[in-house]
Amino acid sequence: MEPGAFEVAPGVHRIPLPLPNDGLRAVNVYAIADGDELVLVDSGWALDEARDxxxxxxxxxxxxxxxxxxxxxxxxxxDHYTLGITLRRTFGSRVSLGIGEQPTLDAVINGQVEGQLADLVRWGAKDMADRMREGMKKRGGPQPDGYELPDEWIRGTADIKLGSRTLRALPTPGHTAGHVVFLDVESSLLFAGDHILPHITPSIGFELVRQELPLGDYMDSLRLVREHPDMRLLPAHGPVAESTHKRVDELLDHHRKRLDETELALGQDEATAAEVAGRMGWTRHNRKVSEMDFFNRMLAIGETSAHLDVLVRDGRLRASTVDGVTRYLA
Structure with missing residues (x-):
């Protein structure tokens, strides 16, 4: 990751910041200079190295x-929110965030993790829930890691006037419940956050407060972005790409195929999300869940659950929950 500020459009610079111990390696913060005003889309992780x-x-x-x-x-x-909160304490910058993030943010600040632990149990991964609970006990409880509420909640689709430039905030739930993207229609730029990434698919379905159908939300949000004019893609991870539409089409196709693969992995058995995830390949290297670290195993199982739930909604599978554990059947 080369440090610096790289102009991607007149008045707009991409600033990659480090993500230690993370496979993504860097998060892109975008600086928008508009007259005397400087606005940043995303802020980075509250780490000394990232701040410097x-x-x-x-x-x-x-x-x-x-x-x-x-x-x-x-x-x-x-990696998107916490450095902005840290800098606000000293410099008084305002922080804006989508209103859909409020339940999860409240849970983070108040250390309310039981919903996520219950999700792991529901997915058939009680051993992982027990391990998480034990780890939190050793640390003295959940760690809010410097989270605070924003200055402003962005509610629905909203136009944000900067100076000569206007950004449109567009809710795009899926990766998280309150994810938003920012469209600069006049300059044909889409500040996409983690909604649309150029080389990988964002994780779906692993939050402190999970939505009922996160993959359904995500695919609907992709289609919503596709209805807007094609724009230059400014993602939070990876390089800038010239066409948002091209990548949206690829992501929708990926998830349609993944739904078929998930149904095939279940077959005629009755199984939990954890069991189905264990039968599937992950990443471009087709890795097994058992080969992943603890965090990525949780992501894989949560994403499998998200696909299974869409298959149930579409009438392709059935589901029943007994003692907090959901099992799926063709």
């Missing part, structure tokens, strides 16, 4: 932290 890199990058384009009037945050994951 951001300060240096802003300095290279003639700004400092005191120049940042506002953070427009696509969703509340720590």
């Amino acid at each position: 890199r951001l300060e240096q990058a802003l300095g290279s384009i003639g700004h400092g932290f005191e120049s940042v009037s506002r953070f427009l945050v696509t969703h509340a994951h720590r």
Whole structure:
């Protein structure tokens, strides 16, 4: 990951910030200079290394932290949200976040993890729920990691006036319940957060407060973006791409195929999401769940559950829940 500020459009710079111990390696923060105002889309993770890199990058384009009037945050994951909260305490920048993130953010701040533990049990992964619970006990309970509420909740589709530039906030639930993207229609730019990534599919279905049908929400959100004019894709991870539509079509096709693969993996058995996930290949290397680290195993099982639930909605499978564990049947 090369540090710095890289111009991707007039007045818009991509600033990659480090993600230690994360396979993604970097998160892109976008600095939008509009007259005297500097607005950042996403903020990075509240780490000393990320803060230093951001300060240096802003300095290279003639700004400092005191120049940042506002953070427009696509969703509340720590690599997008927490550095903005840290900088707000010193410099008074405003932080804006989609209203759909409120239940999860409240759960994070108040250490309410029981919903996520119950999801793991429902998916047939009680051993993982027990391990999470034991780990939290050793740490003295859930860790909010510096989370605080934003200054402003973005409610529904909203136009955000910066100066000469107007961004349209568009709710795109799926990766998280309150994910939003920001469209600069006049400049044909889409600040996509984790909704649309150029090389990978964002995780679906693993949150402290899970939506009823996260994959259904995600595919609907992809179709919603597809209804807008094609724009240059400015993702939170990976390089800039020239066509949002092209990548949306690829993601929709991926999930349609993945639904078929999930149904095939279940076959004529009755099985939990964890059992079905264990029969499938993961990532482009077709890895087994058993070969993954603990966190990525949880993501894989949660995503399998999200696909199974859509198959149930579509009448392709049946489901029954006994003692908190859901089992699926053709």
